[in-house]
Amino acid sequence: MLPLSIKDDEYKPAKFNLLAKISGWFKSILSDTTSRNLFFFLCLNLSFAFVELSYGIWSNSLGLISDSFHMFFDCTALLAGLAASVISRWRSNDSFSYGYVRAEVLAGFVNGLFLIFTAFFIFSEGVERALEPPHVNHDRLLPVSVAGLLVNLVGIFVFQHGGHGHSHGHGHSHSLFNGSTGHGHSHGGHGHESKHGDGHNGHSHGDGHGHSHGGHGHSHDDPHCHGETTPGVFLHIVADTLGSVGVIISAILMQKYDLMIADPICSMCISILIGVSVVPLLRESIGILMQRTPPSLDNALPECYQRVQQLQGVYNLQEPHFWTLCTDVYIGTLKLLIAPDADGKWILSQTHNIFTQAGIRQLYVQIEVAAM
Amino acid sequence: MFRNDSEKTQLVTEKGTMYSITMESVSTDGIMQKEKDSNIKHCHDNSQATEDREREKQLARKRLYVVSAVCLVFMIGEILGGYFAGSLAVMTDAAHLLVDFASFIISLVSLWLSSRPATRTLSYGWHRAEILGALLSVVTIWLVTGVLVYLAVQRLISDNYEIEGTIMLITSGCAVLANIIMAFTLHQSGHGHSHGGLSSGHGHSHSTNDKSKHGHSHKSSHSHSNGNQENHSHGNGDVEQHNGVDGQQQKSAGSRPQANASVRAAFVHVVGDLLQSISVLVSAIIIFFKPEYKIADPICTFLFSMFVLGTTITIMRDILLVLMEGTPAGVKHGEVRDRLLAVKGVKSVHSLHIWALTMNQTVLSAHVAIDDIVDAQPVLREMTQTCFSNYNFHSVTLQLEQQADQKPGCSLCEDPKM
Numbered sequence: 001m002l003p004l005s006i007k008d009d010e011y012k013p014a015k016f017n018l019l020a021k022i023s024g025w026f027k028s029i030l031s032d033t034t035s036r037n038l039f040f041f042l043c044l045n046l047s048f049a050f051v052e053l054s055y056g057i058w059s060n061s062l063g064l065i066s067d068s069f070h071m072f073f074d075c076t077a078l079l080a081g082l083a084a085s086v087i088s089r090w091r092s093n094d095s096f097s098y099g100y101v102r103a104e105v106l107a108g109f110v111n112g113l114f115l116i117f118t119a120f121f122i123f124s125e126g127v128e129r130a131l132e133p134p135h136v137n138h139d140r141l142l143p144v145s146v147a148g149l150l151v152n153l154v155g156i157f158v159f160q161h162g163g164h165g166h167s168h169g170h171g172h173s174h175s176l177f178n179g180s181t182g183h184g185h186s187h188g189g190h191g192h193e194s195k196h197g198d199g200h201n202g203h204s205h206g207d208g209h210g211h212s213h214g215g216h217g218h219s220h221d222d223p224h225c226h227g228e229t230t231p232g233v234f235l236h237i238v239a240d241t242l243g244s245v246g247v248i249i250s251a252i253l254m255q256k257y258d259l260m261i262a263d264p265i266c267s268m269c270i271s272i273l274i275g276v277s278v279v280p281l282l283r284e285s286i287g288i289l290m291q292r293t294p295p296s297l298d299n300a301l302p303e304c305y306q307r308v309q310q311l312q313g314v315y316n317l318q319e320p321h322f323w324t325l326c327t328d329v330y331i332g333t334l335k336l337l338i339a340p341d342a343d344g345k346w347i348l349s350q351t352h353n354i355f356t357q358a359g360i361r362q363l364y365v366q367i368e369v370a371a372m
Numbered sequence: 373m374f375r376n377d378s379e380k381t382q383l384v385t386e387k388g389t390m391y392s393i394t395m396e397s398v399s400t401d402g403i404m405q406k407e408k409d410s411n412i413k414h415c416h417d418n419s420q421a422t423e424d425r426e427r428e429k430q431l432a433r434k435r436l437y438v439v440s441a442v443c444l445v446f447m448i449g450e451i452l453g454g455y456f457a458g459s460l461a462v463m464t465d466a467a468h469l470l471v472d473f474a475s476f477i478i479s480l481v482s483l484w485l486s487s488r489p490a491t492r493t494l495s496y497g498w499h500r501a502e503i504l505g506a507l508l509s510v511v512t513i514w515l516v517t518g519v520l521v522y523l524a525v526q527r528l529i530s531d532n533y534e535i536e537g538t539i540m541l542i543t544s545g546c547a548v549l550a551n552i553i554m555a556f557t558l559h560q561s562g563h564g565h566s567h568g569g570l571s572s573g574h575g576h577s578h579s580t581n582d583k584s585k586h587g588h589s590h591k592s593s594h595s596h597s598n599g600n601q602e603n604h605s606h607g608n609g610d611v612e613q614h615n616g617v618d619g620q621q622q623k624s625a626g627s628r629p630q631a632n633a634s635v636r637a638a639f640v641h642v643v644g645d646l647l648q649s650i651s652v653l654v655s656a657i658i659i660f661f662k663p664e665y666k667i668a669d670p671i672c673t674f675l676f677s678m679f680v681l682g683t684t685i686t687i688m689r690d691i692l693l694v695l696m697e698g699t700p701a702g703v704k705h706g707e708v709r710d711r712l713l714a715v716k717g718v719k720s721v722h723s724l725h726i727w728a729l730t731m732n733q734t735v736l737s738a739h740v741a742i743d744d745i746v747d748a749q750p751v752l753r754e755m756t757q758t759c760f761s762n763y764n765f766h767s768v769t770l771q772l773e774q775q776a777d778q779k780p781g782c783s784l785c786e787d788p789k790m
Contacts, residue, residue, distance in 0.1 A: 057529075069522060094705040095698050097725045102696040113511055289695055290500040291729065293493045319767070321495045325697065333737050333769040344748065345774065362723070364737040364769045369749050 028086050035085040037158045042078040048151055049075060052144075067144075077114050077236070080107045088326075101326045102288075109285035112278050115236070119274040126267030145251060149244035155237040235277060246270055291323040294330050300358040307354050313342025315370055322360065333364040340369050421733055421766040428732065432632040433483055439554045439638065440476040443469055446550040450543065462543045465652070468645055469550070471516050475509040475641045479634035482506070486730065499730040503694050506637035510684050510691065513644050517677045520648070524670035524677075533669075537660035544653035551646035558639040630701065630731040633691065640687050644680040651676035690731070700728040703763055711762060712738065715755050717746035719775045733766040741775045748772045 029035045049071035056068055084107030092099035246266045253262040287295065301322060309317050315337045322332040332355065338347055344367050355363050447469040454462030482505025490497040527533050655672040658665050690701065699705050703726055712721045724738040736759060742751050752772055759768045 073518075095693075096696060097699060097705060098697045098727070100696060106692070106695055110511070113508070117515060286504065289504060290494060290498070291496050293495055295493075298493070319495075323496075335769065345777075348771070348773070364723075364739065364771045366752070366769045366771060367748070368752070 025086050028089055029082065032085070034159075035082060038078065038082050038085070041155055041158060042075060042082060044151060044154065045071060045075050045078060048147070073114075073118075077111050080110055083107070098325055101329070105285050105288045105326055108281060109289060111236070112282040112285060115274055115278045116282070119271040119278070122267050122274075123271035126264040126271065128264075129267070130261065130264035145244050145247045149241065149248065152237055152241035152244055156234075156241055159234050159237060235281065242270070242273070288324045288326070291321075293322045294324045297322060297330065297358060297360075304354050304358050308336070308351050311347055311350055313339045313347060315339060325362075328359075329362075330360045331362040332360050333366070335366045335368060337368050337370050340371070342369075344369075420760075421764055424764065425733060428632050429483055429487060432635045433480065435558055435635055436476055436480050436483070436638060439557050439642070440473060440480070442550065442554055442557070443473045443476060446546065447473060450546070453543070462539060465543050465547050465649070468516065468648060469547070471512060472554075472641050472645050475512055476638050478505050478509050478512075479638045483634050496729055496735075499733055500694075502633045502730050503691055506633040506687065507691050507695070509637035509641060510688055513641055513680065513684055517644070517680050520673055521677050524673040528667070528670045533666070537656060537663065540652060540656035541660055544649050544656050547649035548646065548653055551642055551649055554642045555639065555646060558635055558642060630690070633687075633694075633731050636687050636690075640683055643683050647676045647679050647683070648673075694728045694730065697725075697727040699726045700731075700734050703734060708736070708759075708763070711758050712740065712755055715751060715758060717743050717751040718755070719743055720778065729766060732764065734763065735767050735769075736765055737769040737771075739771045739773060741773050741778050744774050744776050 029039050049068045052071065053068035084103040087103040088099075088101045090100045246269070250262040250266040293301065301320070305317055305320065308314060318335040318337060320332065320334040322330060325331055336347065336351065338344065348365055348367060351365050352363055447466055450462055450466040450469060454466055482501045485501035485505075486498045488498045651672040652669075655668040658668040658672075692698075693701065705724065705726060708726060709721050709724055712718060712724070718740055720741045722739050722741070724736075726734060726736045728734050740751075740755065742748060752770060755770055756768055759765055
């Protein structure tokens with residue numbers, strides 16, 4: 001038997017494959033605007049963090065080092081988002097019959113978690129410092145926070161349009177997030193440092209997670225999701241910017257008016273803001289992960305059920321389950337009990353039509369015929 | 373379920389005419405039920421999943437209660453001891469135990485949450501809460517490890533720390549002991565045996581295997597109370613209640629029951645803590661004998677932090693598999709497809725999706741094209757039967773279509789590529 005295809009993958013040396021894979025990832029990242037932006041922003045943040053780390057080690061400033069750790073932490077969030085964008089474009093296979101599109105939702109969730117933890121840490125540090133105000137060293141404070149602010153502004157400018165290059169279809173989820181970014185917040189970098197007696201902060205925690213990905217143009221059967229997590233990136237960056245601003249303000253207050261209490265108060269306010277603004281993001285991603293019925297369909301579904309039950313021959317609609325795979329991709333299953341003399345084919349196609357109109361394209365209808 | 377009912381019917385009829393009214397009503401019920409059974413096979417007749425899940429959850433809950441109690445006791449002891457001895461090391465360890473305790477609480481809460489009934493918005497119920505709780509737990513492990521590494525780096529750089537060898541030794545000894553107790557509770561509940569009715573076989577490395585660190589051949593606690601056995605007598609079986617098992621036919625090649633996610637997450641926490649305690653013990657011993665080697669402390673921390681991160685890998689993989697709607701570990705997509713295709717009258721199967729609600733609750737949905745001349749209902753029944761008898765699915769939804777309606781070029785009908 002002649003082989004119909006020759007798989008010479010196994011004969012390639014492993015190293016070569018790795019390079020090919022990595023270059024494949026790069027291509028994938030650079031192909032899409034948002035992920036490209038995210039990638040460059042990540043690089044910017046990473047380099048800033050490295051600079052801070054090396055400067056801190058060289059000048060033996062524990063505060064700078066701890067701050068660079070914080071930046072690295074944020075870079076991981078950005079990295080997670082980037083990874084999610086690459087991963088969600090992978091083709092589906094036997095282990096993941098729906099493909100990898102959930103990666104974005106996961107990245108959004110993990111990012112939300114990180115933000116909550118960060119807010120919590122900053123709050124606790126603020127409280128600590130309020131109780132025992134340490135001496136804050138101002139020297140390096142201002143320049144670093146200004147630099148951080150600049151980096152954040154770059155981020156805002158870049159991600160300003162939410163990066164929804166192509167995602168126009170799902171106005172709702174975006175507007176929810178963009179609306180809530182109004183009051184952004186940032187985990188003010190002043191998180192730690194001062195604690196170690198070295199002031200310095202304001203680093204941009206760029207972050208972000210996930211971002212809208214390609215979506216269209218595929219010819220295979222994977223569902224396309226549109227920019228589920230770009231709002232999250234924007235949120236994060238605005239948060240950071242405001243944090244930097246807050247730090248600068250408190251630094252000025254401390255220098256001019258010697259108001260030491262400004263720092264911890266700033267931290268606490270900022271952490272509360274972070275917490276509050278992350279809540280919608282978390283709610284949405286948790287809802288998706290819990291297989292919740294899509295909130296946008298909350299009104300449409302009962303109507304659909306009614307219409308289906310009014311079809312001729314349908315006795316009962318049982319066990320409807322509808323859930324979101326990723327933004328705007330809804331999947332549903334249900335069981336219909338029909339009369340023995342009803343036209344199953346017609347009922348099936350009508351049901352599909354009804355639900356397609358509601359936006360559910362993947363539907364599984366199990367039709368059972370009632371006994372006489 | 374209806375087996376019990378018929379038993380009841382027997383008992384009542386034996387009692388004679390005194391219960392004539394009840395007897396009648398019961399027997400009519402019995403008759404009706406039998407009729408129902410022969411004409412409409414209820415779609416949930418074959419599903420063992422719910423009962424299994426109940427058993428699994430109860431077991432998990434018991435274990436978590438015990439472990440939380442142990443943890444609380446040790447933690448309070450350490451806090452008191454640390455306070456009176458004025459030792460920072462002890463307090464840090466108590467903090468670590470606190471985090472562990474928090475994760476047990478998270479596990480318990482998520483278990484409780486997942487028992488809540490289904491609502492209209494959460495039509496499948498709250499099962500996923502368990503997985504999210506486990507994810508939260510694992511993320512906390514990472515965070516704690518991160519903080520420890522950070523502190524260790526701080527120590528390395530600033531080099532101004534004092535270590536009291538004796539206190540450290542005692543504390544870490546206690547901590548190791550506490551962790552071992554907890555690990556045992558979560559991992560093993562007693563007897564490993566092969567249940568009757570199933571051919572022996574054994575020791576497959578469980579799909580959720582985490583061989584390395586602690587020499588068991590399978591990790592974590594699995595309460596398998598499920599029916600889909602295919603030979604497993606695990607060496608350390610926490611094979612508790614096998615009541616349901618004995619009557620079960622052997623399910624071939626099917627899914628192996630996986631460990632309950634909450635308990636696994638708690639177990640991973642305990643293992644992580646055990647490793648950290650061992651690292652403290654090791655460095656305490658080094659420092660006790662050679663006080664100048666106090667650099668052993670941060671170095672041990674680094675080393676063992678790596679191990680801890682390693683232990684979280686398997687559970688993370690499984691959590692991610694569930695959250696990404698992937699095919700669960702014990703079920704093979706191709707195999708299920710082949711079984712469905714083997715049913716008489718089935719021409720093709722497409723859009724087959726198998727995913728998990730939580731560790732042992734699997735959901736299947738598919739579009740099936742059948743022969744135009746064949747009657748749909750028996751085929752449907754047979755396919756559902758095949759699914760349930762070979763795997764332990766939570767629910768199965770099959771959409772039957774006519775072969776004539778299939779579009780050969782439809783890209784959505786293609787199988788997922790390998």
